[in-house]
Amino acid sequence: MAPIALHPDALISQILMASTYPLEVIEADQWVKANPTVTGDALAAALNGQSWDASVKSLMGFPAVLAMLSEKLDMTIRLGDALIGQQKDVMTAIQVLRTKAKQAGNLTSTAQRKVEVQSTGGTQTT
Secondary structure, eight states: OTTTTTSOHHHHHHHHHHTTOHHHHHHHHHHHHHOTTOOHHHHHHHHHTOOOOHHHHHGGGOHHHHHHHHHTHHHHHHHHHHHHHOHHHHHHHHHHHHHHHHHTTOSOOOSSOOOOOEEETTEEEO
């Protein structure tokens, strides 16, 4: 979980869902690399013609994340398997890593990133 734990929650959810489609992740990464100038409306139109899962398509706006998932395929497959079989453990592991990062001073708000800690039902989410 460490390579993804400090991303925003919305992106983590897309990463985790996309990890259950590893072959589509590879295809999408190859497509992005083959079409680096396709952006904006042209990208949206091009994605309509692809049969990839919506979570994979959503990562097209994050080419570095998509490349990491494609290049570290073993990790991606393990993420997907863990999400399917141990969803609660995955979410707990992410929160543990975030807590450790915050305690070490590595998870702070900056001009580019706002870190919020929320308590829900006795647990904290970052």
